[in-house]
Amino acid sequence: MLIRLGEIALKGLNRRKFETRLISNLRYRLRDLGKFKIYQDQSRVYIEKREKDEFKFPTGEILHRIKDVFGYVSASPVRRFANDIDLLFAQVKSYVDELFDDGAKHSFKFETRRIDKKFPLNSYQLNCDLGEKVLTAYPEQATVDVHNPDYLFQIEIREEIYLYHEIQPAYSGLPVGTGGTGMLLLSGGIDSPVAGFQMASRGMQLEAIYFHTFPYTGDQAKQKVIDLASRLGDFCGKLPLHIVDFTDIQLELNLKVPENMLTVIMRRMMMRIADRLAENNKINCLITGESLGQVASQTVDALRCTNAVVDRPVFRPLIGIDKNDTIKLAREIDTYETSILPYEDCCTIFVARHPKINPNLFDCEQAEKDLDIEFLVEQGLKKIETIVV
Secondary structure (H helix, E strand, C coil): CEEEECHHHHCCCCHHHHHHHHHHHHHHHCCCCCCEEEEEECCEEEEEECCCCCCCCCHHHHHHHHCCCCCEEEEECCEEEECCHHHHHHHHHHHHHHHCCCCCCEEEEEEEEECCCCCCCCHHHHHHHHHHHHHHHCCCCEEECCCCCCEEEEEEECCEEEEECCCEECCCCECCCCCCEEEEECCCCCHHHHHHHHHHCECCEEEEEEEECCCCCCHHHHHHHHHHHHHHHHHHCCCEEEEEECHHHHHHHHHHCCHHHHHHHHHHHHHHHHHHHHHHCCCCEEECCCCCCCCHHHCHHHHHHHHCCCCCCEECCCCCCCHHHHHHHHHHCCCHHHHCCCCCCHHHHCCCCCCCCCCCHHHHHHHCCCCCHHHHHHHHHHCEEEEEC
16 A cells, blocks of 8 residues: 655654654554554555465555545555566556456556656656557557546556556645644534544644533433544544533523623633643643634634633634535535534523623623632533543
8 A cells, every 4th residue: 555645745854753653643543454564665655464464455444444544645555566667567467457357448548657767668658558558458448548537557666666546535634643732622513523623634632522511402412522523533543522511500600690791601611621621631722613703702802702711722723714615624524414413512502692792801700700710610620521432
């Protein structure tokens, strides 16, 4: 299996750190499939059977398992063989025979990268000679199409020769574990899972926190969030999900906070608990799915009020993204259908009818004057269920 590096190849003296982490993440995804030789050479990573192993190389399953790993741009199942022109022609014939065995008509094209300049034929000559042999072998089936072929046969001539036609695109980005740690405020909505995906794609290792208000939000809402966290875990490996019993805190807020300030004060309380948990778990930052102006709690003034109660930086990767683009990405990463299940979280159930759109810090301090903030934060931290997905 040939894996092409992207952004990692542009790194400088610390490049080895990123390559090592990528190999470690790939090995983790394949841990129960068998032991493989995984190594890096130039701007490629290779996955191979060990010489002593006799099992069939599980190409399809490997492609499936590594498709959600960040840090590479594409992968291809390849044939690798010695750098010999006669062997190349024999391998191409065998390779094409397997693909054309169905008897159907196929168009094709050859593309060659001749990294080894000592190879006796240049790229153009080799493409022409190989194409002629395929046309001769399959006069009724094969046609050349240089623009949109059914099969684009690619050859890389290095110390050894690599032959392939299939390319599986990947999500690129940086390997998870190279970009610090972040605590994702995960709801059951569309935005926060996408925000988590975006930060994981930059190499961030995630934990997630969810605020549950049973019985106002039921077990189905909780399971919905667990399912979303599990999907994010496909991208970032093990993901601890911290489920906070927020019911008593929410009822206290409903009782003592002015109705038009309830939304922003609830957000401030969630941010405090998430920030304290992040501190306890040695996590560098908070992550939310907020987008500027999307709802009343996501105006500049409201975001300033929520930022004021935390010590860590708050990353909002969707802050300037149109909702339709967020939905498109949610569909791509397979979180959308789960997110739209009709089980509401506390942010939608307890939202104020007419929230203050442009609150300031003085408004928040006045709204919180009857609350024992430290007691409520401690109460939230004591009622956490952690699930590793």
